[in-house]
Amino acid sequence: MKLTRILGQILLPTVVLLLAPAAGRAETLRESVARLSADVASSLREEGDTTVRLGKFTAPPMVSSTIGLRQALKDALASEGISLSSKGNSLDARFSVAEDGDQLLVLIEALLLDANGKPLHRMVKRTVTEPADVAEFFGLTVGLADANPATPPAAGKPAAGTKPITPPAVGKPASDAKPITPPAVGKPAGEKPATPPVDGNPPASNTAVAETASTLSTSLVNRQALQNPGFFSTGTAVASSAGSPYRVELLSDTGSGFLPVPVTDFKGRAFSELPLGRPYRVRITNNTPHDAAVRIALDGINCFTFSEVPDYRANGVWIVRANSALVVDGWYISPGVRDQFMVVPDEESVAAGFGADQSTMGVVTCSFFAAWESDQPVPPIEPAGARGGTAQGPRVGGAQET
Structure with missing residues (x-):
């Protein structure tokens, strides 16, 4: 799912992607x-x-x-x-x-x-x-209407010559290891999350994660969506289509709490107004019976860029449990510590600090991945049916809100 932000407003076209290690070794x-x-x-x-x-x-x-x-x-x-x-x-x-x-x-x-x-x-x-490589690299505005999942690597192990692509961690760690759960998980209504956040050490290598954690699915990007990107709005949330089980909302600081921001259509694009100088959050909803991994980027910069946990920074995804929602309130630093997403002028944004083109500022991208335990069957892939930048705001602590 994809959101594009302009000064005081946020553009929210939809992008849904499913990725995994390619079968071959292409450049x-x-x-x-x-x-x-x-x-x-x-x-x-x-x-x-x-x-x-x-x-x-x-x-x-x-x-x-x-x-x-x-x-x-x-x-x-x-x-x-x-x-x-x-x-x-x-x-x-x-x-x-x-x-x-x-x-x-x-x-x-x-x-x-x-x-x-x-x-x-x-x-x-x-x-x-692969289309997934192109979509992630350039932020293509696409949907997944006719995607079919590829068979995942057996037991979470990558194909020869490839590196495993896994969420930061899900599933049970080895008996002699500390828990390696994701930074945050969603919570179904009335239930506790299946794996609560744990302040554990990351595994020594991605391979260790692959043997105990979920594996991400692969799918080719729907060709038609490349030429005809669009979005569906429920008022405050956007999706790739009316039937998509995945939703993204922006929550703005009103001074008395973070509330969903209305979405309006502007020339085929979805806009939500956000005030400069205020923090905002991104709420991800997964209305499917299986887990999802979500990679979030602000102005093209992954929200784990500043992570002090190497594996989290490398994988750069959050885990959203089945039939649940997750609120991400900032740039991930370490377990229990994040820097808030702040709406600022382009020149003060994180992307500007990376030398990004000012004319391309204001893009927030949420890429969805299917995720499952390595010993579980592959879940069915659901059909997806003046600008401002984002800076590092005041540091916040405590458990991630879900």
Whole structure:
């Protein structure tokens, strides 16, 4: 599910995704960007320079944000010894997405310009990858109307050559290990959550989690949704369709509590008004008989980015129990500690601190994954039927509200 925020308002188109390790070993977009960055670094050195300014990034209509691409380029360039500058040579980028059988073709074209805007070098990288990789990397606005789950790796173990993709933790830990439950879980009405939050140490490796925790399901993104993104609103919540069991709501601080914010339609997009300088929360509802893992990103930045727990930061998902709801009130720091989501001007946002393009600010993405215990059958996949940025607000403590 997907939410896009503008100054004083929040745009909420819907995105629902199902992911898991790919059966084969294809190049990922991040690896493709790394190769592109190596070419850019080589071209810059030919010009006698080791700095560059990230310029204009152009994306197709289905892409809601270029923050993921910009951040990946920034990281990859840094690994090549190239630093960002506010002047001198600049790097523009344009990318397109097209179908290639059951996968997607991503074409990234980079143009290196001198300080006067004169083209110096042109570089192109072509990548054929999984729709899930594209959707997560670029924040595609899509739904899952006809998705079918792939068979998960047996006993939670990844296919050869791949890394397991798991929630931070669910299920029972080994007898000699501390509990490794997710940072927070939802709570069915009138019942206690199946696995309450536990302040335990994360496992030593992702493999250890995979053997005791849930595994995420795979599905291809519905092709039609790539061309026809949309949303369904219940007044304060949005979903990919009227029949979708997943809902996302924004809760704004009114001074006397956090209340749901009404959603209105603006040119086919869903908007909710949020005041600057106030904290807000994201409520996720899972109306299915099976658990769901949800990855939440603010302005393209995962809410676990600042986590002091390595495995939580790496996996970056919350677990929402079957037929329950979860309220996420901030950037996850450590068990019992979070920094509130705050509505601020673009230049004060977390994304701006990462060097994100100001024109792409204001995107909140909630990506849904099927989740189940490794010794349980695969659950049926339900059909999914002026801007402001987000900063780190005052620190809050205690158990995560559910």
